[in-house]
Amino acid sequence: MSSNVALNYVNDVYHTVKKRNPNEKEFQQAVKEILDSLVPVFEKNPSYIDHAILERMVEPERIISFRIPWVDDQGDIHVNRGFRVQFNSAIGPYKGGLRFHPSVNASIIKFLGFEQIFKNSLTGQPIGAGKGGADFDPKGKSDNEIMRFCQSFMSELAKHIGPDTDVPAGDIGVGAREIGYLFGQYKKMQGSFQAGVLTGKAFEFGGSLARKEATGYGTVYFVQEMLKGNNDDLNGKTVVVSGSGNVAIYAIEKATELGAKVVACSDYNGYIYDKDGIKLDTVKRLKEVERKRIKEYLTEHPNAQYSEKSEEIWTIPCDIALPCATQNELDKDAANHLIKNGVIAIGEGANMPCTTEAVDLFIEKAILFGPGKAANAGGVAVSALEMAQNSAHLSWKFEEVDEKLQDIMKDIYRNSVEAAEEHGKSGNLVVGANIAGFLKVADAMIAQGVI
Ligand code: GLU
Secondary structure: OOHHHHHHHHHHHHHHHHHHHHOOHHHHHHHHHHHHHHHHHHHHHHHHHHHOOHHHHOOEEEEEEEEEEOOOOOEEEEEEEEEEEEEEOOOOEOOOOOOEEOOOOOHHHHHHHHHHHHHHHHHHOOOOEEEEEOOOOOOOOOOHHHHHHHHHHHHHHHHHEEOOOOEOOOEEOHHHHHHHHHHHHHHHHHHOOOHHOOOOOOOOHOOOOOOOHHHHHHHHHHHHHHOOOOOOOOOEEEEEEEEHHHHHHHHHHHHHHHOEEEEEEOOOEEEEOOOOOOOOOHHHHHHHHHHOOOOHHHHHHOOOOEEEHHHHHHHHOOOOOEEEOOOOOOOHHHHHHHHHHOOOOEEOOOOOEEEEEEEEHHHHHEEEEOOOOHHOHHHHHHHHHHHHHHEEEEEEEHHHHHHHHHHHHHHHHHHHHHHHHOOOOOOOOOHHHHHHHHHHHHHHHHHHOOO
């Protein structure tokens, strides 16, 4: 078939998405990236068009938006807005994290939920796609305030989730502490212990070993595979990691373990540069225990440098860049800096951290580029392993989970490389990952009929 038919189809669907979801720029951006990369699929197999597969895929199965009232330590009442987008259940229960951040809105949750369809499919695990969260700012809140907020959030969310229905987990602003409070409230409301309703739990009540490390480790494993494909490895490489949350911390840990030197990381307020290598113990304590700003790193390591311009972290010369903070944090200017400084590989630890223009530039210059849907899929993959352990009422050893994670990341890499090759886009892992993720979900949807 002529490529015009495929191209017109994709463009038509995209225009409808834009019209139906005005002002949702992140959602539109995520949809555009996927749709553009699927053109070769429709050229090769136009029957997908007859099934209106894209029209169905871009529309969430369900969106829930709800009120979250809570009382602060002074007795004042606040109201936040909560969301759960149940995007696609063709290959398993809805699965995806919860984000607590003031920037959360329908566009952000829909972009994340949409990406989750392809990411979760790529893991090879039986998980559909969902995402949720609230425009709540956990910064500066006491433990009790966080607990009351989580309880109020779950009071509504509980009506819509379950181990075989929808299984939330963490994301930005939601870690083990929040998952604990959410789980407690769910358990109390149901009157039964259903471990598989949430993942990212503490080990004591059904969490999986290596889940905490999985996203960061997985990102580095993925980069390792890309480098291996080029007869290279991480040993001796200089790495810049943005962020200092769960993904960044364990990306730094694994990269360092594999012989790289990580010289910078950041938070919303600024970045630190330590030319001798970031001391991860300090970052872990500041972020995981004391919940302080990254600036405090200087108190213990006065030779490091601090800048309030977080986005300038990408001007630091490095071989490998791992954006692990948030969406659209690495733009065209940043990409140009990295390229000028000789970067050889990028691994997206966060979801959609590179803007479309930055991604295009990396691909054009043939820089190894691991898109988030592939590179950061290790987190949700181990969440699926947590679900498997929960339903079998057992727990695997750390090494066992870590080994499975490594195999999964290798499979994701290989499947993405092969899908790109088969569709005439050799070496383009953005296209490869999107196509490989798409095919499984599309075939499952068609087999299940028009529902
Ligand atoms: N929030 C993570 C992601 O973006 C993990 C989701 C999960 O474990 O369900 O994939």
